[in-house]
Amino acid sequence: MSKTVNGVVIxxxxxxxxxxxxxxxxxxxxxxxxxxIAATVxxxxxTSVIGCGAECGIDKELSPDETPDGRxxxxxxxxxxxxxxxxxxxxxxxxxxxxxxPGSACYAGFTADKTIGLGKGPRLFGxxxxxxxxxxxxxxxxxxxMDGEFVIEEETGLTTDAVGGGNMLILGTDRAGLLETAExxxxxxxxxxxxxxxxxxxxxxxxxxxxxxxxxxxxxxxxAFCPTLRGTVQKSELAPDTLAVLEIVIxxxxxxxxxxxxxxxxxxxxxxxxxxxxxxxxxxxxxxxxGQHHYHLKDLI
Amino acid sequence: xxxxxxRLKAPAxxxxxxxxxxxxxxxxxxxxxxxxxDVGIEKGGLSLGDAxxxxxxxxxxxxIEGATSGLDFIGAGLDNGTIRVVGDAGSYAGRKMAGGKLExxxxxxxxxxxxxxxxxxHVWGNAGxxxxxxxxxxxxxxxxxITVVEGNTGSRxxxxxxxxxxxxRGKTGSHTGSRMIGGTIWAxxxxxxxxxxxxxxxxxxGPSVEKLLPTFVDTGKxxxxxTRIISRYLKSALGDLAPKPMxxxxxxxxxxxxxxxxxxxxxxxx
Numbered sequence: 001m002s003k004t005v006n007g008v009v010i011x012x013x014x015x016x017x018x019x020x021x022x023x024x025x026x027x028x029x030x031x032x033x034x035x036x037i038a039a040t041v042x043x044x045x046x047t048s049v050i051g052c053g054a055e056c057g058i059d060k061e062l063s064p065d066e067t068p069d070g071r072x073x074x075x076x077x078x079x080x081x082x083x084x085x086x087x088x089x090x091x092x093x094x095x096x097x098x099x100x101x102p103g104s105a106c107y108a109g110f111t112a113d114k115t116i117g118l119g120k121g122p123r124l125f126g127x128x129x130x131x132x133x134x135x136x137x138x139x140x141x142x143x144x145x146m147d148g149e150f151v152i153e154e155e156t157g158l159t160t161d162a163v164g165g166g167n168m169l170i171l172g173t174d175r176a177g178l179l180e181t182a183e184x185x186x187x188x189x190x191x192x193x194x195x196x197x198x199x200x201x202x203x204x205x206x207x208x209x210x211x212x213x214x215x216x217x218x219x220x221x222x223x224a225f226c227p228t229l230r231g232t233v234q235k236s237e238l239a240p241d242t243l244a245v246l247e248i249v250i251x252x253x254x255x256x257x258x259x260x261x262x263x264x265x266x267x268x269x270x271x272x273x274x275x276x277x278x279x280x281x282x283x284x285x286x287x288x289x290x291g292q293h294h295y296h297l298k299d300l301i
Numbered sequence: 302x303x304x305x306x307x308r309l310k311a312p313a314x315x316x317x318x319x320x321x322x323x324x325x326x327x328x329x330x331x332x333x334x335x336x337x338x339d340v341g342i343e344k345g346g347l348s349l350g351d352a353x354x355x356x357x358x359x360x361x362x363x364x365i366e367g368a369t370s371g372l373d374f375i376g377a378g379l380d381n382g383t384i385r386v387v388g389d390a391g392s393y394a395g396r397k398m399a400g401g402k403l404e405x406x407x408x409x410x411x412x413x414x415x416x417x418x419x420x421x422x423h424v425w426g427n428a429g430x431x432x433x434x435x436x437x438x439x440x441x442x443x444x445x446x447i448t449v450v451e452g453n454t455g456s457r458x459x460x461x462x463x464x465x466x467x468x469x470r471g472k473t474g475s476h477t478g479s480r481m482i483g484g485t486i487w488a489x490x491x492x493x494x495x496x497x498x499x500x501x502x503x504x505x506x507g508p509s510v511e512k513l514l515p516t517f518v519d520t521g522k523x524x525x526x527x528t529r530i531i532s533r534y535l536k537s538a539l540g541d542l543a544p545k546p547m548x549x550x551x552x553x554x555x556x557x558x559x560x561x562x563x564x565x566x567x568x569x570x571x
Contacts, residue, residue, distance in 0.1 A: 069529045105526050131502050131563050132483070133527055134445075134464050135534040142527055151526045 003298060007274035008281060010297050015167045015262065016285035017293040020049075020079045021086055022162030022253050024059065024110030024194075025094070025118065028073035030103040032061065038101035039074035042093045046078070047199045050218060054089040055079040055164060055251050057196025059109075068107045069151070075109045077196045079164050079251045083116060086158070091121035094152070099125060099143070105151040108138075110253065112157030119152035159253055163293050166195075166250035166258035169207060169225065169282045170269055175244045177276030179203070181269055182246045188268035194257035195250055204247040210286060222284075242279065255293055263300040270301065304360030305335070307353040309367035309388075315343050316391065317352060319365075320374035323401075324382030328359035370410050376403040379420060392429070393436075395422045398446065411455065412436060414448045417465070422448040423542070430455035430474070433462050433484075443467070443484060447535075449542050456493070459486045462503065466535065468544055478505045481564060485531060489544050492566065500557045500564035504531075506547065510554075510566060517556030522570040524549050 003010045027042065029035040039058050046056030059075045067073040078093070080086040098106050099122050108118060123130045123141040130143045132154075139154040170185070172178035186202030189195060197203075212220030223233045225245045230236040238245070248265055252258035269281055283297055305327050317340045327335055335355060341347025349355065357364075361382035365375065368388030376384045377396035386394075389407040398417040408426035414433045428450045433443035434457055442462040453471035460476075462484040471490040478486055478496050481503035488505070494512040496505055506528070532546035550570035556562050 068533065069526050070533055071526075071529070129563070133485070133504070133531070134483070135466070135485075135531065136538060138534075140527065140530060148523055149525060149527065151530065 003301065005270040005301055008270050008278055010266070010270070010301060011280065011282040012296075012298055013283050014285055014288070014294045014296040015165070015283035016288060016291035017163045017165040017167070017258060017295065018291045019160070019293070020055075020081065020162045020164040020251065021083045021158060021160050022077060022079040022110075022164075022251070023086060023090070023116055023156050023158050024075055024077050024108075024253065025090075025156055026062065026067055026073050026075050026107040026109040027098055028062075028067045028069055028071040028105045028107070029101065030071060032072035032074075034101065034103055035072050035074045036061070038098050038104045039076050041101065042097035043076050043078075044097070046093075049079070049081055049085075049164070053080070054086065054093075055196070055198040056093070057198045057202075057251070059196055060190070060193065068153075069105055071105070073107075077109075077194070077251065077253065079162055079196075079198075083114075083158055083160065086116060090116065090118060094118065095122045095125070098122075099145070099150050099152075102147055107153045108156035110157035110159070112159055114158040114160070115155040116158040117154070118156045119154045122150075122152055123154075125150075161255070162251065162253050163255050163258045164251045165291065166252065166262055166293070166295055167247055167284050168262060168265055168269075168297070169245055169247045169284060170273070170278055171238065171242050171245050171280040171282070172273070172276070172278040173241045173243050174277030178244050178246055178278060181273045181276045181278050182248060184272055185248055185265040185268040188264040189248070189250060189261045192257060192261040192264050194254060195252040195261040197248055197250055199249055202248060204249055205244075207245065207247045207284065237282070239279065243277075247284065258293070259295055259300065262295050262297075266297065266301050303358050304362030304364065304383075305355060305357040306364045306366060307349070307355055309353055309365070309369065309372075310351075311367065313352065313369065313371050315341055315347060316371050316373060317347065318342055318374045319372055320377040320396070322349070322363065323376070323379045323384070324361045324363050325380070327363065328361075368407065370408070373410075375405075376401075376422075379403060389426070390424075395420075395448070398422070400446075408452070409450075413450075414443050414446070414465075414467075415439070416442065416444065417446050417448075418444045419446040421446060421538075424448070424450045424452070427452035427471070428454045428458075428469075430457055431460055432458040433465070433467050433486075434458070434460035441482065447538055449539065453490065459484065459503070462486070466531075468535070468539070468542070473507075478503055478564070481505075487531075487535075487544050496566060497557050497564050499560055501560050502563045504564070505566045506531075506544075507566075508569060510568060513554065513566075514557065516558045516562075517554050517566065518558065520553045520555045522550045523553050525551060525553070525567070528567065
């Protein structure tokens with residue numbers, strides 16, 4: 001039975017999400033501006049594991065008190081299929097995007113028993129001039145660069161209990177109002193720790209179904225939710241007045257964080273959606289057979 | 302705070318070695334066994350019970366009262382719990398210490414914290430030569446942990462030191478950080494003459510240095526991220542005992558160029 005909250009219909013369905021490996025990294029710089037720049041570039045082209053190799057995003061900004069070096073920072077999260085697939089992603093993203101960014105430094109942003117290399121690759125840029133400084137249980141590498149030293153922690157924490165693909169689909173009768181509502185939901189989700197929304201601005205307009213008519217395509221357009229195909233495809237999910245659908249995908253270091261994020265997102269949509277033309281919220285799943293994590297919308301409102 | 306108290310019966314007739322006299326070890330023994338532990342260095346043997354009045358009960362603290370510089374190897378091999386020394390400690394205190402806390406409410410003689418891998422040593426007085434250094438047969442000096450000396454230190458503090466931090470509230474003696482391989486020595490009262498002889502890596506920090514070796518070079522003024530990290534680490538590990546943070550800009554003196562020269566002496570930038 002679907003439910004209606006503040007005039008928005010919430011389907012009795014669930015978001016199906018997958019187990020992933022994930023890690024957190026803190027990037028600091030002389031100013032928050034430059035920490036943001038390094039973090040934005042390092043998490044770029046990180047929307048979907050299928051094509052990007054990793055799903056990445058900014059979790060939150062950190063005040064100088066919250067970082068190891070007392071400078072402003074940003075915490076990013078990186079998710080991959082497996083720890084092995086994360087290794088080259090971390091090495092390349094940090095090596096190409098953080099090492100290169102003026103004044104940057106890079107630290108573990110997640111504490112766990114399992115660890116994954118952070119500075120193990122980038123330190124070699126030092127060509128033998130790099131030195132290590134071990135303080136307590138933490139080893140920092142100091143790599144001489146042209147504006148001083150790039151400091152990077154040797155390891156960061158790793159979890160294999162991360163969750164990728166928590167999601168919600170927001171349907172509406174007004175494209176601009178729908179986008180505003182989705183933005184509000186992304187903003188609400190951003191306040192939840194340990195989660196990211198990896199797509200552009202946190203929002204996907206090209207939801208996909210599994211498979212395609214073309215060989216080699218793993219995913220293709222979710223025709224049941226394409227408004228321009230309503231009536232012409234075998235099964236359309238859309239009511240006659242639905243003009244557009246936007247999806248929010250959530251990755252989190254823990255299942256609880258993903259559930260909290262979905263709850264925050266749903267609340268933002270139901271609080272303000274109706275007056276912006278939002279009519280319905282549903283979620284993407286594969287019948288429950290593929291993903292280990294199911295988030296029932298009715299449990300989250 | 303339960304634990305044993307060992308009160309030295311004066312006067313001692315020979316040097317004593319208190320290696321392995323740790324809270325964990327004494328807690329596992331009966332009073333009779335504790336009293337029979339050999340702490341002498343001569344042929345006849347000297348039992349702990351003959352040298353000390355032993356009181357108290359098993360616990361994670363040992364207090365040594367009336368201590369003198371004739372007691373060597375206090376806290377050697379300590380890995381947890383606390384040893385409080387009221388008085389002076391002899392040489393090799395905290396030797397190969399791996400954890401726990403060694404408090405010396407007096408002076409420590411030579412080779413304090415040699416080969417230690419962890420834990421915290423706090424000396425209220427001065428420390429002798431070769432603090433955190435290697436002894437013959439070792440490959441390295443201090444390998445971890447933190448040592449805080451409120452007074453001054455003798456020469457060659459940190460000889461062959463590889464990891465860990467030494468904080469000296471006073472001045473260090475000559476040749477601080479000789480043959481150093483890594484780690485950090487912070488001398489709040491100033492670094493003694495000719496520091497870093499043959500040092501490969503590692504960091505010496507202080508407000509001034511008495512005389513530099515000719516194989517050290519000034520690399521200029523820098524605002525190093527690592528000095529912020531060291532300061533914050535020491536603040537979290539030591540609280541009020543932590544040294545005052547360095548100014549943003551430091552003068553980095555690199556050396557010893559007689560070796561690979563990756564070591565550094567950091568002074569406040571003029």
